[in-house]
Amino acid sequence: MTQTSLDADRSIARAPARTWTIAELAREFNVTPRAIRFYEDGGLIAPMRQGTSRIYTAGDRARLGWILRGKRLGFSLGEIRELLDLYYADRSGVQQIRGVLRKSRQHIADLEKKLRDLRAQIAEFREVEAHAVQFLRDKGIDPESDDR
Amino acid sequence: MTQTSLDADRSIARAPARTWTIAELAREFNVTPRAIRFYEDGGLIAPMRQGTSRIYTAGDRARLGWILRGKRLGFSLGEIRELLDLYYADRSGVQQIRGVLRKSRQHIADLEKKLRDLRAQIAEFREVEAHAVQFLRDKGIDPESDDR
DNA sequence: GCTTACGTTGACGTAAACGTAAACCTCGGC
DNA sequence: GCCGAGGTTTACGTTTACGTCAACGTAAGC
CATH class of the missing domain: 1.10.1660.10 (Multidrug-efflux Transporter Regulator; Chain: A; Domain 2)
Structure with missing residues (x-):
């Protein structure tokens, strides 16, 4: 033992x-x-x-x-379990591999949608940031000075 | 037109x-x-x-x-509310803008971490996909044919 | 005037993802 | 021999994010 x-x-x-x-x-x-x-x-x-x-x-x-x-x-824990199962899946047979291929492609598509969402949100907050910086500069304030 | x-x-x-x-x-x-x-x-x-x-x-x-x-x-609904508040925030005064700037930068940093996580996960599943495709090709099977 | 479709406000139920507390074991140190 | 630090299981509590009625209002069509 x-x-x-x-x-x-x-x-x-x-x-x-x-x-x-x-x-x-x-x-x-x-x-x-x-x-x-x-x-x-x-x-x-x-x-x-x-x-x-x-x-x-x-x-x-x-x-x-x-x-x-x-x-x-x-992702929910249930989804994560599926993804882990996929990642560590049985890759011995043709049918298994077909399943892995199909699911991994589906998952990649989901992730790429998430990527687009993420890029869009980053872009929006970069604009918010840029406008704030510009506002402070216009007032003659250094945007990087952190004095209250 | x-x-x-x-x-x-x-x-x-x-x-x-x-x-x-x-x-x-x-x-x-x-x-x-x-x-x-x-x-x-x-x-x-x-x-x-x-x-x-x-x-x-x-x-x-x-x-x-x-x-x-x-x-x-x-994001949780609570977090989303904060982000909406930030996005539609009062931008009239210097202190408000300072707050907006600080929080938007923090949020951008969070999003960029998420971006790294996302890229990593996409890369991993692209590898899974590539290996599956290679496996099927080695067996003389067209990875794109979807016959069960 | 009655039905149907769509809207409203409670109120209670529920699944997910843990937190928290109780009661217990066990091992190295004094 | 006991104590504290860490581990365990069991069980109930809590928060989030809604789902699911119930009971009601209202405007449109026949």
Whole structure:
């Protein structure tokens, strides 16, 4: 059940693979342990156990980063799960690959719409910014001085 | 050609400004009237009334588009309200403009982070797509044929 | 004058995404 | 031998963003 022989073999040639506790990852990604456990309940991540404690590998850590990036982009956890399933999908058969191809193209299209939305909003607020700068310059005020 | 002259319109009579009902906007933007009323409850939009019925002007319509774009980008209604307040902010005084400048710059920075997230995700799924295409080509299958 | 379509205001229900509190284990240090 | 720091599960609470009635008003068409 243990992997002592493997560990011993690797401990000489390889650096011992680093792992993280739930609190470490929570601090690093600025979320709570509760949130991470919640993602696990939803099947978005599945760390190993050491006794009852969760142990996160570098792969788990990357997955968490993936999840949180998805959240920042406005996807629900359900959508993120589908995307993770897609990203880590079974790529063994032709039909599977066809499915991956179709879904990834769909997702890219969704993302590109989001990209257009984002560009438009950035452009609008750049205009707001430019007008504000111009207004202050016209008044002879340095827009970069931050004195109240 | 079909566009009537602005000058002619002004000299005689203004074209009657078009307005929309809640159901019309709901259909156009693919949301429910309930959602639009909810945004109004939250102070994100404030249409005129004709009796008890809500009447939306072109400006209200644009505002609704703004709200929904914000949602697609992953902002909460509270955040969208702040952004709308910023966008339509009082720009009369120096202090107000300073505030607008500071907040719009902050918001642009947030959006640009989102842009980086988005580009990264698009790049990843483009790779997934490319690998799928390559896999099918290697098998002598046309990736564009959609036969099951 | 009755139906149909569309509007209104409550009021309550619900799914998602956690927060919070309780009760417990467990391990290294004093 | 106990204590604090961290981990666990279970369960109920909370916020957000609406959905879903219910009960009502009103203007149009037959």
